[in-house]
Amino acid sequence: MNNCSLISITDYSREDILDVLKSASRFEECPNNRLLEGKVVASLFFEPSTRTRLSFETAISRMGGRIVGFSDSSSTSTSKGESLKDTIKMVDNYCDLIVMRHPLEGAARFASEVASVPVINAGDGANQHPTQTMLDLYSIYKTQGRLENLEIVMVGDLKYGRTVHSLLQAMSHFSPVFHFISPRELEMPPAYKLYLDGLRIPYHEHRELDNVINQADILYMTRVQRERFADLLEYEKVKNVYVLRNSMLAGTKENLRVLHPLPRVNEINEDVDENKKAYYFDQARNGVYTRQAIIFKTLNLTW
Amino acid sequence: MTAKKELLQVSAVENGTVIDHIPARKLFDVINVLGIASCDNTITFGNNLASRKLGKKAIVKISDRYLVDEEIDKLALVAPSAKINIIRNFEVVEKKTVNVPRRVEGIARCVNPQCITNHQNVRTRFDVVGSTPIVLRCLYCEKLTDQEHIEIL
Secondary structure (H helix, E strand, O other), rough: OOOOOOHHHHHHOHHHHHHHHHHHHHHHOOOOOOOOOOOOEEEEEOOOHHHHHHHHHHHHHOOOOEEEEEHHHHHOOHHHOHHHHHHHHHOOOOOOOEEEEOOOHHHHHHHHHHOOOEEEEEEEOOOOHHHHHHHHHHHHHHHHHHOOOEEEEEEEEOOHHHHHHHHHHHHHHHEEEEEEEEEEHHHHHHHHHHHHHHOOOOOOEOOOOOOOHHHOOEEEOOOOOOHHHOHHHHHHHHHOOOOOOOOHOOOOOOOEEEEOOOOOOOOHHHHOOOOEOOHHHHHHHHHHHHHHHHHHHHHOOOO | OOHHHHHHOOOOOOHHHHHHEHHHHHHHHHHHHHOOOOOHHHEEEEEEEEEEOOOEEEEEEEOOOOOOHHHHHHHHOOOOOOOEEEOOOOEEEEEEEEOOOOOEEOEEEOOOEEEHHHHOOOOOOOEEEEEEOOEEEOOEEEEEEEHHHOOOO
């Protein structure tokens, strides 16, 4: 019954991805509909994430579904020591779909084994956040008109950033060329480089955000966080190296778009916001349509 | 020739199990995973014995006990090169190599401290994604646990 759950981006094949992107464009044309009428969706946020929760709840509301749940586990029996298994077993009785975010890695996979209804992972610690990846893919697809043969530059924290890891895995279906730009402390982990080697997907590593962006189709920026550095002096040295300014976009390709999972701090200067190549705010709006498309697929709905 | 040498180094068992070709450094891991320290059977073992294959090896002989599948899986994780000989009446009646299973359940701990299996009552499950050396991939948090970090539950 719940084998349509979306826990990890690797649960989706190339065809699944294309299928969801196709229906996301349909939801973009027609976001308000009654496809979830009479259905109850549990929105279980064991840790707060306002952005993701509002995006999901907007997606559900615009499809006419009802939402039960919580936005912070401090007000639930989890704080009394209830196990995740028991919470899921209880909620499973009430709803047609579970959307959950949890601070522990693997929590969503475990919930999908315990529940009879499908589960959509809205983030499990530093592990997976597949709906973010799908909205990134939708943004790429929409702005480039295709996913195949794109040159993708990833900038910032490539070591801990789960969004870049999942995007890398998902894009691997579509013959990309990758460029990784990061400080040495935050470079792409060997496991992902081996993964690309195995698939013979080319990638190049750089230390500086420079001319390499002139060949990019997608510039995917992430935040370099101070708390990732053991040596704060190192942080001070690199913190301004990975900042994008409007002037740097002068020589870039016409079709280039700048993406960022948000929230940004200072890694994209505000003078970029007015450039038509800045896409990060539109990217966030795409999240609603993409999540509608994922719910549609997960519940096996028809138009 | 080799068999004779071993007989000289560690005394024979009448009935039971001989675990041979254990890498010398892994002897105490094998003892731990099989719970030999707390078992009442007669046990003899030798360490740093000469071995043409491994350089130095260890051997464990357990009287009147035969390993079950789950124990063999545990053994496979700490000493995949080990060979099991079943002894009856001082004769080897069966030889088994240890096969690293494709999936490991409820035996090893996930190396990731943030994994759900290390916080709640969830039975661990791994796909074995590498066999020499062994690499386990957690089915929950998706992190890799390599041979050096495998901790048996």
